[in-house]
Amino acid sequence: MVASNHISSAFDQDLKEMSDKITKLAELVQKQITAATQSLATLEDRGLDKLIKRDKKVDTLEAEIIEQAVQVIALRAPRAEDLRHVLVMQKVATILERMGDYARNTANRTKVVLVDGANLVPVSKVENMSNLLLTMLENALEAYHTGNRDLAVEVRNADVEIDKIHTALHKEIIQAMSTNPDGLVSGVHLLFITKNFERIGDYIAGIAEQVYFLTEGEFIDNFRPKADKTSWNA
Amino acid sequence: MFDSNEKSPTVGNIFAENPKISARNVTVYYGDKCAIDDVSLDIGTGEVISFIGPSGCGKSTFLRCLNRMNDTIDICSVAGDIRLDGEDIYDPTIEVVPLRARVGIVFQKPNPFPKSIYDNVAYGPRIHGLAKTKDELDDIVEASLRRAGLWDEVNTRLDQSGTGLSGGQQQRLCIARAIAVSPEVILMDEPCSALDPIATARIEELIFELRNDFSIAIVTQSMLQAARVSDRTAYIHLGRLIEVGEPSSIFTTPQHDLTNSYITGRFG
Ligand SMILES: Nc1ncnc2c1ncn2[C@@H]1O[C@H](COP(=O)(O)OP(=O)(O)OP(=O)(O)O)[C@@H](O)[C@H]1O
Ligand SMILES: [Mg+2]
Numbered sequence: 001m002v003a004s005n006h007i008s009s010a011f012d013q014d015l016k017e018m019s020d021k022i023t024k025l026a027e028l029v030q031k032q033i034t035a036a037t038q039s040l041a042t043l044e045d046r047g048l049d050k051l052i053k054r055d056k057k058v059d060t061l062e063a064e065i066i067e068q069a070v071q072v073i074a075l076r077a078p079r080a081e082d083l084r085h086v087l088v089m090q091k092v093a094t095i096l097e098r099m100g101d102y103a104r105n106t107a108n109r110t111k112v113v114l115v116d117g118a119n120l121v122p123v124s125k126v127e128n129m130s131n132l133l134l135t136m137l138e139n140a141l142e143a144y145h146t147g148n149r150d151l152a153v154e155v156r157n158a159d160v161e162i163d164k165i166h167t168a169l170h171k172e173i174i175q176a177m178s179t180n181p182d183g184l185v186s187g188v189h190l191l192f193i194t195k196n197f198e199r200i201g202d203y204i205a206g207i208a209e210q211v212y213f214l215t216e217g218e219f220i221d222n223f224r225p226k227a228d229k230t231s232w233n234a
Numbered sequence: 235m236f237d238s239n240e241k242s243p244t245v246g247n248i249f250a251e252n253p254k255i256s257a258r259n260v261t262v263y264y265g266d267k268c269a270i271d272d273v274s275l276d277i278g279t280g281e282v283i284s285f286i287g288p289s290g291c292g293k294s295t296f297l298r299c300l301n302r303m304n305d306t307i308d309i310c311s312v313a314g315d316i317r318l319d320g321e322d323i324y325d326p327t328i329e330v331v332p333l334r335a336r337v338g339i340v341f342q343k344p345n346p347f348p349k350s351i352y353d354n355v356a357y358g359p360r361i362h363g364l365a366k367t368k369d370e371l372d373d374i375v376e377a378s379l380r381r382a383g384l385w386d387e388v389n390t391r392l393d394q395s396g397t398g399l400s401g402g403q404q405q406r407l408c409i410a411r412a413i414a415v416s417p418e419v420i421l422m423d424e425p426c427s428a429l430d431p432i433a434t435a436r437i438e439e440l441i442f443e444l445r446n447d448f449s450i451a452i453v454t455q456s457m458l459q460a461a462r463v464s465d466r467t468a469y470i471h472l473g474r475l476i477e478v479g480e481p482s483s484i485f486t487t488p489q490h491d492l493t494n495s496y497i498t499g500r501f502g
Contacts, residue, residue, distance in 0.1 A: 005500050077458065079485050079497050217487035 011076050018068050018089050022096075025061040026141050029096045032058065032103035033134060033200065040110045040193065041127035043119070048107045058100035065093035084217065088210045092144070095203045095210075102196040102203075109189040109196075120176040120183045120190060121169065129165045129197050133204065136162070140207040144214070152211035155204065156220065162201030163227035169194045170230040198228060245489045246479040250278030253317075254419055254449040255300060255337075260314035262295050262304065262473075269295045271473040272314075277419070282441060282450045284464035284481075286457060288496065292473040293453040297421045300451065301337035302330050318419070335362050338412035342424040344404035346396030346411075351388050354396040354407055355379060358415035374414055381443070382410035383436050402433030409440065413448075420444070422452040426459065438463050457497060461485050469493045471502075 004012045032051055039046045069090040072078060078086050136155050143151040170191065177187035212220040253276040262270035269292045277283050277300075285293045295304065302323060304310045316323050323333055335358065346354050355375045358364075365371035375392070379385040384406040388399070396407050405425055412420055422441075426434040441450055441463045454460050460467045461481040468478040469492070477484065477493045488494045495502030 007499050007501060011499070079457065080488055080494060082498050083486070 006082075008076075011072075011078075011082075014068070014072050014076065015082070015085065018065060018072070018086070021061055021065050021068070022089050022092055022144075023141075025058065025065065025093060025096050026137070028054070028058055028061065029100050029103065030134060030137060032100055033106075033130060033137075036103045036106040036110060037127055037130040039107070040113070041123050041130075043114060043123060045111070045114055048111050051107045052104050055100055055104040058097055062093045062097035066090055081214075081217075084214050088214045091210050092207055095206050099200050099203050102200050106193050106196050109193050113186045113189050113193075116183075116186045116189075120180065120187050121172050125165075125169060125172075126190070126194060126197070129162065129169065129194065132162060132165070133197060133200050136201065136204045137207075140204050140211065143208060143211045147211070147215050149212060149215045152208040152215070153220070156208040156212070157225055159201045159205040160225040160227045162198060163229075166194055166198040166201075167227065167229045195230075241474070242490070244274070244475045245477040245493075246484075248275045248475070248478055250276035250281060252279045253277065254279045254281070254319065255451075256315075256317045256320075257296075257299070258315040258317075260296070260299055260312065260316060262292070262299060262313075263311045264307070265309045269473050270299070273470075273473075273475040275468060275475060275478065277449050277451055278465070279449055280446050281466065282445050282452065282464045284460035284467045285451065285453045285470060286455075286460050286467060286496070287470035291470045293470055294423050295473075296470065297339070297423055297451060297453055300419070300421055301334050301339055303334075303339060305330060332362070335415045336417055337419040337421065338415065338417035339421040340405070340408050340412050340423065340425050342427050344401060344408050344428075346399070346404050346407050348395065348397055350393045351379075351396050351399070351407060352392040355410050355414045358411060362415055364415060378410040378414040379407075381413055381440065382406045383440055384410055402429045402436075405429060405433070405437065406440075409437070413444070417448060419449045419451065422450065424453050424455060427455060434459070457485065469496065471496070 004016070006012045032054065035047060035051045039048050069086050072086050073083075136158055139151055139158075140155045142148065143155060173187050173190050173194070177184055180187075209220050255277040257276070258274045260270055260273045261268065273296060285296065287293055298304045299312050299316060300323075304312055312324065318333070318337065322328070347357065349357070352375055355378050356371055359371060359374050365374055376385060376389075379388065384403060387403060388407075396404065399407060405428070409420075409425070426437050429437065438459065441452065444450060452460075452463065464481055466478055467481045467484045469476045469484065469488075469490075471492050477488060477490045479489075484493065485497060488497060492502055494500070
């Protein structure tokens, strides 16, 4: 949803630059999540160290977007949809950066799991969870770029599926750990990895909520379907 | 969003709870050129309402209707109904001089009389017989200059000419002159357009202080100023009142396409 058609073409240019950076950052984060998932799913190190190093790029892009948001607010005093757009881009940048952190953390833990070698749960289930997340993220970004409110609401509500998967995996991993003491280390890391993915789901829902704010000018009501029950039956 | 192409009614609440001025279906022509097109709006008691819109949209014209300043322009004709406390101000029995004491005006260009600072402020109270003694008149002059935030700068040279003041001081002098006759409504047409940020802030602070005692209608080219000083903001476009609402919604979620284009600086 690149704002344009301002009398000041330099203002259009600023907004476009920011929006292009959001696209770049989003693509980078997608790549990070995909890469972390691949190593885990194949139980082979597919460039985990590279992934971990790439997180710096994520941080830098986020910082650039925030800096530019400050500039635009100070110099152009954006109003109405323009102000929301700048605020949303800043917020989405921060959300994407956090998602990047979870991808990096997942890579770190995957390295331990690979060394440990225990095959506690079918990693394909974790891979499925990640694939669902990537689809959600794709939709959230499309909703952002096209200003599609309905798609944003759909994405936000889809997070409940991630919660369900997480709850099921959580149980399964703990069960496997209780019958297989050799797998405790991998088990603990897998618990954290699935938790990372669950958090990434929340963040994607957060992006969707920002899109809603952008298009509607008000916040979506706070009720969001939740189905993460891991803290109740652990 | 409301479509910009059709002639839609004003978006937002044109009514005030406790109207000081009620304008209904006001239409103004200069010769055969329509400058205000069927505008209806209340200005509440103690309310600050700001008018924004592109140059030439009719802001000054509408403001001038409210104390019949347009009467001084030969080719100008005003139709519709404008009431002050329920009384039709265009009724033939209404005298404009006392009307203009009740509804004062401050123009974009400060226009002090070529008289002393004291006489500039004392002029109105004198012709309206508001002071019985010299002491009373002195009090009115001092109180008005204080409220306008000018007293400290001029109290040692009240006998000097008002035209010898700086632009910002002249503007505050004109405001002192306007409030000296205890008006009920003050109309301000871009009062800060020639002022620096400090003088502007002073005038805005003054508006803030006056807000409870007077109704204030202010035309401004500064959207930030409109947002800062007013209870409601009205957007005028080509003589039509497009939208009116609280600044917190007008400047964040305008409802009409035309308002949106204007406040976000887009081609409308
Ligand atoms: N005395 C006049 N004689 C003829 N036409 C006039 C007169 N005063 C204003 N107009 C016309 O009426 C329209 C509205 O003018 P007005 O001065 O009310 O606009 P405005 O919104 O106050 O503009 P600005 O922001 O430039 O002060 C304009 O088209 C203007 O040319
Ligand atoms: Mg004007």
